[in-house]
Amino acid sequence: MKNVIYLFVVLVWSSCTNVDRKLEESTTLNNQVLQSNYDPEAKLDSLGISLRDIGNPLANYVHAARSGNLTFLAGKGPRQADGENIVGKLGQDLSVEEGYLAAREAGINQLSVLKTELGSLKKVKRIVSVHGMVNATADFTDHSKVINGYSDLMVAVFGNQGKHARAAVGMVSLPGNMAVEVEMVVEVYPE
Numbered sequence: 001m002k003n004v005i006y007l008f009v010v011l012v013w014s015s016c017t018n019v020d021r022k023l024e025e026s027t028t029l030n031n032q033v034l035q036s037n038y039d040p041e042a043k044l045d046s047l048g049i050s051l052r053d054i055g056n057p058l059a060n061y062v063h064a065a066r067s068g069n070l071t072f073l074a075g076k077g078p079r080q081a082d083g084e085n086i087v088g089k090l091g092q093d094l095s096v097e098e099g100y101l102a103a104r105e106a107g108i109n110q111l112s113v114l115k116t117e118l119g120s121l122k123k124v125k126r127i128v129s130v131h132g133m134v135n136a137t138a139d140f141t142d143h144s145k146v147i148n149g150y151s152d153l154m155v156a157v158f159g160n161q162g163k164h165a166r167a168a169v170g171m172v173s174l175p176g177n178m179a180v181e182v183e184m185v186v187e188v189y190p191e
Contacts, residue, residue, distance in 0.1 A: 073183060
């Protein structure tokens with residue numbers, strides 16, 4: 001009887017080990033296929049988006065801080081290619097559509113930070129989390145529609161790896177009267 005139980009335990013353990021090994025091999029293969037077809041910078045080119053020189057931080061902080069496989073990006077606003085910020089308060093000075101475009105500009109700036117920090121956007125495993133802040137009047141309620149400008153850009157550039165957890169909240173004001181400011185957390189492939 002002991003031999004039968006021992007044989008049963010060995011067979012169950014062996015089959016579990018084989019399943020784990022096959023799952024690991026499948027995941028590795030899927031990641032290799034994904035990475036071979038994964039080119040966020042080519043996607044940016046196809047969208048007609050050029051990344052920008054982000055310059056130095058304007059205060060006592062860094063653009064990005066890495067801890068393990070996570071990179072935390074400081075808040076960025078909607079500075080356009082000409083160096084001017086999109087300013088104004090949603091619900092008063094700017095429409096939802098203008099806010100959406102402002103959030104998209106903030107996204108382009110964050111992608112510029114990532115490219116500078118990582119050297120290549122192919123190192124981005126996934127966008128983990130986005131915290132969008134909207135300069136809005138007290139009665140404005142379309143914060144999520146504004147921050148969609150940011151989120152939609154991340155998905156357009158990274159595909160499913162660009163989908164993320166998110167907060168979209170209203171603020172009574174933002175620095176320099178910027179329309180939006182967005183922070184982001186990104187997981188990168190291990191080096």
